[in-house]
Each structure stands twice: as structure tokens, then as C-alpha cells.
Amino acid sequence: MNLENSLEIKHQALIDLQEYFIKHLEHALLPWWQQALDQIQQTPDIHKVMQLSSQCKRYFNDDPTLSLYNNLVWSPLRLARLLLLTQALIQQPVDTQQTFLHQAFAWVDDQEKISILKVINWLDNSGCCLDLVQQAGRTSNSQLFAAIALNNAYPMHHYTERAFHQLILKALSMSLEIQHMVGLAEHRGPVLNQLALELLEEQLAADRAISDDLIHLVAFSLLTSAQRKYLEDLCLQRRLAPIWQDHLVKVRGSERLIVS
Amino acid sequence: MPKYFDPHIHMLCRTTDDYQNMAAAGILGVIEPAFWQGQARTCVGSFVDYFDTLLGWERFRASMFGIHHFSAIGLNPKEANSPSIAAEVLDILPRYLGRDGVVAVGEIGYDDITPEEDLFLARQLELAKQFNLPVLIHTPHRDKIGGTKRTLAVIREVGIAEHMVIIDHLNEVTLPLVLESDCWRGHSVYPNTKMSEQRMVALLQEYGTEKMVVNSAADWGISDPLKVPKTGQAMRDAGFTDAQVEQVLFHNAVDFFAQSGQMDKQIVSTPLAIDQRRQWQNNSALRGQEPVVE
Ligand SMILES: [Zn+2]
Numbered sequence: 001m002n003l004e005n006s007l008e009i010k011h012q013a014l015i016d017l018q019e020y021f022i023k024h025l026e027h028a029l030l031p032w033w034q035q036a037l038d039q040i041q042q043t044p045d046i047h048k049v050m051q052l053s054s055q056c057k058r059y060f061n062d063d064p065t066l067s068l069y070n071n072l073v074w075s076p077l078r079l080a081r082l083l084l085l086t087q088a089l090i091q092q093p094v095d096t097q098q099t100f101l102h103q104a105f106a107w108v109d110d111q112e113k114i115s116i117l118k119v120i121n122w123l124d125n126s127g128c129c130l131d132l133v134q135q136a137g138r139t140s141n142s143q144l145f146a147a148i149a150l151n152n153a154y155p156m157h158h159y160t161e162r163a164f165h166q167l168i169l170k171a172l173s174m175s176l177e178i179q180h181m182v183g184l185a186e187h188r189g190p191v192l193n194q195l196a197l198e199l200l201e202e203q204l205a206a207d208r209a210i211s212d213d214l215i216h217l218v219a220f221s222l223l224t225s226a227q228r229k230y231l232e233d234l235c236l237q238r239r240l241a242p243i244w245q246d247h248l249v250k251v252r253g254s255e256r257l258i259v260s
Numbered sequence: 261m262p263k264y265f266d267p268h269i270h271m272l273c274r275t276t277d278d279y280q281n282m283a284a285a286g287i288l289g290v291i292e293p294a295f296w297q298g299q300a301r302t303c304v305g306s307f308v309d310y311f312d313t314l315l316g317w318e319r320f321r322a323s324m325f326g327i328h329h330f331s332a333i334g335l336n337p338k339e340a341n342s343p344s345i346a347a348e349v350l351d352i353l354p355r356y357l358g359r360d361g362v363v364a365v366g367e368i369g370y371d372d373i374t375p376e377e378d379l380f381l382a383r384q385l386e387l388a389k390q391f392n393l394p395v396l397i398h399t400p401h402r403d404k405i406g407g408t409k410r411t412l413a414v415i416r417e418v419g420i421a422e423h424m425v426i427i428d429h430l431n432e433v434t435l436p437l438v439l440e441s442d443c444w445r446g447h448s449v450y451p452n453t454k455m456s457e458q459r460m461v462a463l464l465q466e467y468g469t470e471k472m473v474v475n476s477a478a479d480w481g482i483s484d485p486l487k488v489p490k491t492g493q494a495m496r497d498a499g500f501t502d503a504q505v506e507q508v509l510f511h512n513a514v515d516f517f518a519q520s521g522q523m524d525k526q527i528v529s530t531p532l533a534i535d536q537r538r539q540w541q542n543n544s545a546l547r548g549q550e551p552v553v554e
Contacts (some may be wrong), residue, residue: 106302135300138338138372166372169402198405198433205432206459 007097008125014086017119020068021079029059033080040084044091046103049084053112056080072118072151082115086123098128105132110144117147120154127158134163142174149181156183165195168217172199178213188219197227204239215243220251261286262506263529266488267513268293268367268396268428268448268475271329272318276545278478278485279325285489288510289328289528291517292318293367293396295336298480304348307335311356319361320540326531326554330523332366332396333357340380341372350383357391363520364388366396367428370407373400378414385418394519395425396446399434408434412441426473426516429454435463444516448477449487457487457494464495469504473513 025033036052060076067073074082085104092100101123105116113136116123120133133155137148148155149171155164164187171178178184196217203210223231228248235245264287271279271292282290292314301307314331322329333356335349356362365388370377381397388395397415400407408427415425427438428446431454438445447463448454460474476487484490492505514525536544536551 135342138300138341140298162373166402173402195403195406198403202404202431202433206455 005098005128006094006126007101007123007128009090009097010122010125011090013119013122014083014090017068017079018083020066021076021083024066025076032059036084037087040087041091044088046088046100046107049088049104050107052084053081053108056084074115078111078115081112082119085112085116086119089123098124101129102132105136110141114144114147117144118152120148121152121157124154127154130158133158137167137170142176145170145174146176149178150176151180151182153182155181156186161187161191165192168192169195169199172211172213172217175211175213178216184216188217188222190219190222190224192217193219193223193227197230204234210240215241215247218247220247221254223251262492262502263288263510264488264492265289265510265513265528266476266478266485267291267426267473267517268446268477269485270295270477270479271322271485272313273480274478274485276321276325279322279327282485283326283531285486287327287488288531289330289514290322291330291332291363291396291513293332293364294334295367295398295479296338300339300342301345304345304352307345307349308352311352315356315359315361317540317543320538321545323532323538324534324536324545326534328528328532330361330363330517332364333359333362334365334368334384334396335380336367337369337371337377337381337398337400340377341374343376346376346380350380350387353384353387354391357387357393361522362393363517363522364394364396365391367398368395369398369411369428370400371398373403373407373410378410381411381414382418385415385420388424389418389420392521393424394517395420397425397427399427399429404431404434405437408437412437412443415441415443424519428475429477431455432459432463435467439467444471444473444512446473446475448475449484449491450477451482451484457491460491461494461498461500464500464508465498469508469512471512471516472508473516474509475513 039052040048056077060080062075062077064073064075066076066079089097089100105113117136133148137145139145149167155167159167168178171181196214200210200214231244232248234240266287269290269292271290294311294314311333319329333353335346340346365384368381368384385395397411399411411427415422422442426444426446429448430438430445435445447460449457449460464472474488474491476483476485478485488509492509495505514528517523518525534552534554536546537553
């Protein structure tokens with residue numbers, strides 16, 4: 001067995017998800033669900049998953065009514081499909097789990113890709129599917145991209161610094177709520193400050209509205225004095241929202257306190 | 261009406277109406293750079309078919325409407341990040357770079373600015389050097405300043421002549437970086453993002469017309485295949501002469517890509533004679549209409 005290629009699935013999280021799903025399942029649907037799981041247990045291959053997954057639409061609705069763990073909202077349909085897939089995944093020999101996940105990912109539609117990505121941190125604790133996740137992130141489908149970028153600890157654990165910065169910038173360009181990026185605070189610093197200010201400069205030069213969330217990229221206490229001067233001048237010219245000024249004043253205030 | 265040329269447009273994504281409107285607006289020719297499909301390809305075979313379609317069916321389709329069609333062939337930045345497919349695409353590029361109608365390597369460059377993108381940008385610049393072809397370089401949407409600086413650095417590392425390179429999608433903050441080099445300057449005029457006609461005019465007023473090139477970069481997204489003539493109108497409204505309009509919106513682009521030796525300025529200066537009786541692999545762009553023959 002090649003440990004480098006093993007996913008290190010967080011089984012308990014999947015068990016919790018399964019139990020939560022069953023608890024909220026309509027009573028009448030339980031028999032179908034149980035026989036579907038039995039079928040997967042007997043034949044845990046991708047064809048069986050696809051076949052059963054295609055039937056789920058007949059039984060489960062797609063209303064986003066289920067919510068487990070912070071900010072992860074599911075519909076019964078999406079959760080059912082994900083659980084069928086993860087059931088087959090955990091029944092694979094450990095050394096072929098990664099291959100199985102790649103194959104499944106290539107076969108499913110975007111909606112199921114989103115479901116997989118939302119829990120990728122549980123499925124691939126080791127980070128061996130980093131490549132798959134980064135490829136998926138090259139999409140222009142903002143929902144799919146959001147599944148990686150928001151409320152997901154995977155990028156924080158496995159992305160390089162540079163890749164994480166790109167993730168932030170793309171989330172910003174897609175107008176996603178970047179406050180929901182796990183690890184954003186840890187990545188604030190001089191590099192991100194510079195990227196944020198360059199983007200600001202571009203938007204100003206193009207006479208375009210400044211992205212509302214751009215301010216969340218900036219570590220005000222780590223701005224160079226030249227950068228701070230640049231922002232202060234823009235505030236004086238009233239080219240930035242007042243909240244920028246508030247942050248600059250706050251930083252200056254705390255510095256005075258340190259000096260005195 | 262001045263002569264126009266759109267040196268960056270993805271016609272495969274556009275309709276026959278677009279071709280008709282472009283011809284009516286005075287666009288004599290286009291360059292279609294290879295790019296991605298809105299989603300990742302999964303094998304090298306789909307690149308082969310795509311490149312063949314650009315050089316075959318799409319060129320034929322353009323000719324049905326009197327428009328000269330040329331292509332830039334290359335591995336786009338996004339797909340440089342699928343290393344196994346990317347390497348195979350690099351292997352098939354040489355069989356396209358000498359083909360009829362191929363006037364450049366492109367569009368290549370940075371997207372996420374990854375090490376893989378570094379590698380395939382450099383390798384394709386090397387190929388352009390070997391084939392003595394111009395290069396069309398796309399600059400990224402994110403970290404645009406950093407990406408443009410890095411592009412210029414790689415051009416120097418590889419040692420390709422700067423006058424054989426056009427750096428595209430420039431804006432107010434990246435154009436000054438390119439002005440310090442001998443590279444040509446491309447600008448994509450878009451309905452909402454990238455660059456507007458008015459901002460383009462302002463750049464021409466500030467920096468002059470030398471080596472300045474304008475395109476629509478129209479594709480399957482919200483974009484406008486008439487942005488080159490519309491920029492011409494904006495230039496005239498701002499007081500540019502017809503000669504200056506034609507310099508920027510026809511001659512500059514044609515002069516740059518004519519460095520390929522694959523494009524004759526004399527020929528592209530007149531509309532292609534239309535003969536809609538012609539077919540491509542027994543296929544026509546007509547659907548029961550009377551063929552136009554000029
Ligand atoms: Zn393009």
C-alpha cells in the first residue's frame with residue numbers, strides 16, 4: 001500500500017452526516033434508502049453509484065433545508081447523492097480510493113462536484129487530491145468555485161501561499177463573500193497588502209467601483225508607510241469609502257498607544 | 261470608411277450575423293487565437309480537432325462573408341496547469357505552426373501564475389523563436405501587474421526579440437510597464453470589463469499610437485465583435501484623423517502579424533472576394549439561401 005496516495009478519510013464526519021441525513025429522512029423513504037445502501041455495499045463500484053444516484057431525483061427534493069456544521073447547507077437530494085458516493089468510496093481498498101475519487105469526480109455533473117468539494121477536507125485529509133481540487137477551481141462556475149473557496153478548510157491546509165492568494169483574488173473577482181474564506185486572516189500580510197493595493201490602483205485607474213470586500217484583504221498594521229500614505233491621500237480625495245479611513249485611524253491610534 | 265482589422269477574436273464562438281455585421285462595418289480580417297473552451301479539455305485529441313477546426317472550417321466560414329481569417333496556435337495559460345495533457349499539446353504544436361493561415365503562437369501567458377504556467381510559457385516562446393513567428397501573450401485577470409512584470413522577465417530570459425511579441429489585455433497600470441520594452445501593446449475593448457472605447461482613446465491621447473493595437477477579444481461571453489470599429493468612431497469623435505484611426509486599427513495589427521511571413525498586407529487590405537458556392541468538406545454555411553458570388 002502506498003501511503004502517499006491514500007486519502008485519510010475522516011470517517012466519523014461521514015458517519016455523522018449519514019446519521020443526520022437518516023434522522024431527517026421521511027419515514028416512507030427509509031426502505032428505498034436502505035436498499036440503495038445495501039446495493040452499494042454489495043457492489044461498491046462507480047457504475048452502481050451512477051445508477052442509484054440517477055434514481056435519487058425520483059425520491060428526494062432539492063430544497064436546501066438541511067444544515068449541518070456551520071454554513072454547509074444541503075438539500076436531501078444532494079446529500080443523498082453524496083452519501084451514496086462516499087459509501088462506495090470508503091469501501092474501496094485504501095490504495096485505490098484516490099483513483100476512485102478522481103474517476104467519480106470526472107463522471108459526475110457540476111452539482112455533485114460541488115457536493116464533493118464541500119466535504120473534500122473530510123475525504124482527503126492528506127491533501128493527495130490537491131491537484132484535482134486546484135483543477136476544479138479553474139472553473140468560471142462561481143458556485144463550484146465557492147464550494148472550494150468559502151467555508152472550506154482544504155485550501156488553508158494544502159494550498160501554497162501563492163495559490164491561496166490567487167484563490168482570494170478570484171473569489172473577490174467573482175464577488176463572493178470572502179469573509180467566509182477559512183484561513184483568510186492567517187494569510188493577511190505584506191504580500192496580500194501589495195496585491196490588494198495593486199488591484200485598488202487598477203480599479204481606480206479604470207474608473208471602476210472599488211470591490212466592497214477588497215478591504216478585508218488588507219492588514220492595516222502591516223502597511224508600509226508609503227502604502228499608508230497612498231491610502232490616506234486617496235481618503236483625502238474621497239476616492240475610498242469612509243471605512244478605509246476608520247481602519248487607518250485605528251492603526252495610527254494603536255501605534256500612538258505603543259509609543260506612549 | 262477606414263479599414264479595420266480585429267487581431268484577437270474567437271470567431272468559432274460567434275454567429276454568421278457577427279461575420280456579416282463585421283464585414284459591413286469595414287473589418288477586413290481577423291486573427292483567431294486558440295484559447296480554452298470555458299471548461300477544461302480532457303485529452304490532447306480535443307486540441308487536435310480544435311486546431312484543425314480553426315484552420316479549416318472556421319477559416320472557410322469567414323471566407324463566406326469576405327473576411328480574411330488567420331490563427332494563432334498555442335496552449336492557453338489555464339490548460340498549462342494540466343501537465344500531462346499540456347506536454348502532449350506541446351508535442352503537436354510544431355505540426356501546426358508552419359501551416360497556412362497560422363501567423364503567431366498564442367494566446368499564451370499567465371492565468372494563475374503557477375510554476376507550470378512559467379514552464380509552458382517559456383517553452384512556447386522557444387518554439388516561436390524556432391519558427392520565427394510572432395507571439396500573442398495574454399495577461400492575467402488577477403495579479404495583473406505582477407503577471408505583466410513576470411511576462412516581460414520571461415521574454416528576456418528566453419531571449420526572443422521583443423518586436424516579435426505583443427502583450428495583450430493591457431490597461432492603465434500595465435501599459436506603462438510594456439512601454440519600457442520593445443513589445444507591441446494590445447488592448448481588448450470590452451462591454452464592461454477590461455477596457456472601454458473612451459478609456460482606450462484616453463490611452464492613445466496620453467501615449468500616442470506607436471505599436472498600439474486594439475482588439476475586441478470577443479468570445480462566447482458577453483462581448484462585442486464590433487468593438488474595433490466602435491473604437492474607431494470614438495477616436496474620430498475625440499479628434500483623431502482617419503489616417504490615425506487606420507494606423508491603430510488596421511496597419512499596426514497587420515504590420516505586427518505580417519512579421520510571420522504568412523500574411524500579405526496587400527492582400528488583406530482588400531476584402532476577400534465572396535464565392536458562397538464553395539464548400540468545405542461538402543458542408544456550406546448557407547441554409548437554402550441563394551449563394552452570393554462577387
Ligand atoms: Zn482571447
